[in-house]
Amino acid sequence: MIPSVTIVIPTFNRAWVLPQAIDAALGQSHPKTTVMVVDDGSGDETGAVIARYADHPRFVGVTLAANAGTAQAKNVGIALSATEAITFHDSDDIPHRDKVMRQARVMGNEGVGAHPCLNWRLSGREPDTAIQIGAVLSHHELILPDGERVEIRRTLSLVDDFFPNLQMAAGVPGDWTHVNSGLFHRSVFDRLGGFSDCIEEDREFRNRLIMAGEVLWVIPDILLTKIESADGLTQQKDTDYDSARRQVDRQRVWDAVGHWFRTREVAEVPIDLSAVRVAACTNPALCNARVLRQLSGPLEQVA
Numbered sequence: 586m587i588p589s590v591t592i593v594i595p596t597f598n599r600a601w602v603l604p605q606a607i608d609a610a611l612g613q614s615h616p617k618t619t620v621m622v623v624d625d626g627s628g629d630e631t632g633a634v635i636a637r638y639a640d641h642p643r644f645v646g647v648t649l650a651a652n653a654g655t656a657q658a659k660n661v662g663i664a665l666s667a668t669e670a671i672t673f674h675d676s677d678d679i680p681h682r683d684k685v686m687r688q689a690r691v692m693g694n695e696g697v698g699a700h701p702c703l704n705w706r707l708s709g710r711e712p713d714t715a716i717q718i719g720a721v722l723s724h725h726e727l728i729l730p731d732g733e734r735v736e737i738r739r740t741l742s743l744v745d746d747f748f749p750n751l752q753m754a755a756g757v758p759g760d761w762t763h764v765n766s767g768l769f770h771r772s773v774f775d776r777l778g779g780f781s782d783c784i785e786e787d788r789e790f791r792n793r794l795i796m797a798g799e800v801l802w803v804i805p806d807i808l809l810t811k812i813e814s815a816d817g818l819t820q821q822k823d824t825d826y827d828s829a830r831r832q833v834d835r836q837r838v839w840d841a842v843g844h845w846f847r848t849r850e851v852a853e854v855p856i857d858l859s860a861v862r863v864a865a866c867t868n869p870a871l872c873n874a875r876v877l878r879q880l881s882g883p884l885e886q887v888a
Contacts, residue, residue, distance in 0.1 A: 587693040588669035589617035590685050590768065593662030595655050596622060596676035600630040602814070603676045607638055610674060615686040619668060619871050621645040622676075623661050626652035639867040646867035653861050656780040660856045661863070661880070663774050665872045672768040677812045684808040688721040688768035691802050708798030719799035722767040725809035737763065740803045746792055746842050764791040766809045773799060778854035783834040792838060793854070796845045 592610045596603055603622070610620040622638075624631045626649050635646035647665060649658065659673055670692055674680060699705040701712035710716070722743075727735040745752050764787040777793050780786040794801060845851060863881035866872060 587689045590615060590670045590672060590689055591619045591621050591666035591668040592685065593659060593666065593671060593673050594622045594676055595625055595658035595662065596627065596631060597625040597652060598627045598629045599676040600634050603631060603634050606674060606676050606678055609679045611641065611643065612682055613680065613685045614683050615689050618685055619643050619645060621647060621662050621666060623658040624648045625658040635867060644868060645871045647863055648865040650862040650864040654782060656782045656786040657861060660779040660858060661861060663779050664856055664858060664876045667871060667873050670768050670770055673765045675765065675811065677814060679810040681808045684723065685768065687804055687808065688723065691721045691804065692718050692768060692770060716800050717770060718802050719773045720767045720769045720794060721802045721804065723804040723808040724806060725763060725766045725811055726807050728810060728812045730813055736807060744795065746839060763787060779856040781854050783837060784831055785834040785838050789838045792842055793851060797851045
């Protein structure tokens with residue numbers, strides 16, 4: 586059965602690009618799609634942008650009382666969503682109109698099985714058994730601030746933190762299939778938790794999926810355009826790929842991979858939202874009511 590999907594768009598002070606991301610998400614061809622924008626305590630006109638879409642029947646605008654960081658904003662989306670699958674788009678992402686539909690149809694395919702020509706026992710499965718696909722990724726493209734267009738197609742780069750020896754002639758360093766192009770079955774978060782509180786949260790989560798033996802399916806087509814801008818995290822001096830902060834977080838990710846190679850243990854990352862408060866929600870009916878009450882008090886207090 587094709588799963589229902591929530592597109593979570595975490596955002597912080599990106600009001601100038603946010604409308605095109607919302608429009609593209611609402612324009613997805615998959616009819617069972619909810620779009621949830623999580624405003625991570627913005628100080629610009631993000632609230633006004635959310636207000637424009639408040640009456641849309643498939644839109645949820647969640648405003649956090651204070652900035653919690655991208656990883657926690659994503660975790661809020663996971664906790665509040667009420668669908669069978671979740672995907673994450675940045676506030677400047679433009680998906681192909683059929684991106685979510687194609688991913689959801691792959692995820693809902695009940696005829697996928699563990700073919701005996703592969704060693705499925707390494708991932709805790711038996712040959713000739715049915716498989717629930719945990720994540721459906723896709724190729725995508727980057728539009729860089731200088732106008733250069735880079736296609737991210739090299740699926741082998743999924744394992745760059747595990748087997749760097751396989752990455753020669755990879756082209757752009759870090760050319761890996763981004764987790765934030767993926768659609769995730771809700772059960773993945775039930776098993777593994779949410780995003781780690783760091784700026785390498787996508788990389789860390791991707792590695793956890795691989796280490797835990799989750800089944801990843803890659804659609805070999807470009808279904809998402811990611812538009813890098815000068816004020817984005819990967820472009821700013823304090824948070825770009827050469828920054829001290831990112832190097833520290835990257836080492837944490839590599840240490841976890843090293844621990845897995847030694848022990849084959851995968852540590853869950855529990856979603857802890859005890860320090861997060863939801864200040865407003867435009868469409869509570871589309872959210873997990875219990876979690877919304879926990880994060881914001883009684884539903885009638887949510888504007």
